[in-house]
Amino acid sequence: MEILMAIVIGILFTCATYLMLSKSILRIIIGTGLLSHGAHLLILTMGGLKRGAVPILTDKIQDYVDPLPQALILTAIVISFGVTAFFLVLAYRTYQEIGTDDMDQLRGTKHNE
């Protein structure tokens, strides 16, 4: 199972890298989204994949899932949710203001200022 997850994470990172290297801002944003998905899956895998009960203290259950990776992922998801939303609004605003979503034209050298 871990190997399968590793492959999935690898694919996500590959796609993310490919998308982030493209010129269009929208693709870059999708790339960052995939990157953070990959990172979250990685936390889940690194915390150990196993079946178990909800980690709430009761007498009968012996086998708990580790709650920490899930807490970490939830936090990371919320953060990347916020950042992605900000990025989208920023990209939209930039598109309105400068009139392009091509990173080449957003370089900021003297040539195209």
Place this chain on the structure above:
Amino acid sequence: MNNLTILPVLLPLLTGIILLFVTKSIIIQRILSMLSSIIGIGIAGTLVYNVSAHGIIALAVGSWEAPFGIVIVADMLASLLVLTTTIIVCAVLIYSFYSIGEAREKFYYYAMVQFLLVGINGAFLTGDLFNLFVFFEVMLMASYVLLALGGTKVQLRETIKYLLVNVIASALFVITVAYLYSVTGTLNMADLSRKIAEIGQPGIITVIAVSFLIVFGMKGAIFPLFYWLPGSYAAPPIPVIALFGALLTKVGIYSIFRTYTLLFYHDQGYTHTLLGILGILTIIIGIIGAVGYWDLKKIIIYNIIIAIGVITFGISLMNEQALIGTAFYIMHDMIIKAALFLLIGIMIKLTGTNNLREISGLIRTYPVLGWSFFIAAISLAGIPPFSGFAGKLLILQGAAAESAYLGMAVVLLSSLFVLYSVMKIFINGFWGEEKEYPKKDIPYKKLLFPAVLLVAISISYGLGTEFVYPFISQAAETLLHPDIYLDAVLKE
């Protein structure tokens, strides 16, 4: 159990939230943020005093004891940095009152400054690696808004790049934390330190250490990862640059400082040598930029990179003198960078340009500005008796003890080039023929006040070295002996 530790985080957070309600009234916003930052200085001062009297203070948030819950740990270094940060924010706020403009003030400028302060103070004080990530993100989120606020073309363009770089760095942070968790099963820094010491830092931990170096290096702009900094920092208005330049990169460097002295200190032959080399290269890159540019902002921005190189080099030496020196130097650099940015901000306001070639002869009309800049400049270069001297001297002594002569030479030469780059501003900008500039009505004296205040603090920091020394040597003591930190947090 001591809630004092969390107050430097809680106070700006509460202030920031209240400011969200009163965006319409600028006066109330100014009064509230000023009040909060003055109280903040008081709290930070009390924190420093308490830590110096009773040692490290740890707070287990939510009464969940370490290593299971999140701890907020105030050791000497963290509390001193918190104090410096609050002072700088206070000065920059005064400067903002007269320069940031009504439009920004109505759009959450002050609230964002407070949230930035939450993130920075939190990152200094936290004792949990994932919590560090969260505070980093709070800080970054506020910095994105501050960078984009105003919405000029340059700002939007640069914010996109800054945002993208930081998103990638954050993803890498999460990934590295995941690796570390899978190897050690904990994220509490004290517990991590103990567990890594038990297993003696095998290769995998060293890999993680270097990944952390990449993450923090990206935020702190060390050698191969600094490329985003000059462009992004040149875009926003001066008070925001002063905040960023003085504080943000230092948080990245502080994290390297913390992790490399507390967690990954077992394989110094590899990790710390790497750190040292990167530090030297960072200095060289900074020098090239600072000497080459004729743009006021860019010169000071490249000086940030030089300072980061010096600090990184200081951390890599890992002996007592070097660590004391580095701690000295970080605080000196925070204050003096903020002061310099505010001073060149006034120059840019007065002349309407940031091209050094078009400015000259300012000193006849504005002598106070000129001489404050002069003092700030030689203090930055580390000329005794000003504040840069003690830190650099100690770092050099530390380097001599480790026989790192190449690094010593580069640090010494860097002082010379730093002096050249800022004297370039002084000689070209303040001396020479007086020029006519388009008359603009700016509150010169009011803008000058916070800058002179910071310069004065810097001077007294330099002259009062003897007084500050015990505090900083206590900070270095904790850094050199992780056991002190461990005992305070885990209480065994």
Place this chain on the structure above:
Amino acid sequence: MKTNDLILQTVTKVAAFVIILFSLSIFLGGHYSPGGGFVGGLMTSSAIILLLLAYDLKTVAGILPVDYKLFIASGLLLSVLTASGSLLFGVPLMTHAFTYVDLPLLGHISLHTAVLFDLGVYLVVVGVTMTIIQTIGESE
């Protein structure tokens, strides 16, 4: 262009309320079972977004005349004040307290300060999500 949204609008009228009620149940149930302020808040805002899709910004602003930015601020305030309430009792920040009470109709239930904190989270999530959607959505 005028589109015919009759089916969507009719379904939305019923579905939005069901979603909001369910989100409240998830929010309150988040205590001892999966759920909580974050999920509940997202679900509530998804109901409002459904309304936005079926009608338009103006109509929805007429139904719910609120400033979502104030939602964020008040949610944050509630959470932070709840968390710092423990300062008054001299215990570490965010220490929670709970008790069990017997209420008529509801029976034996637990009361918990974490619910107040979570209510803050709920408000923040609704506020943030709606602010984002409005910001992107309104300038077309």
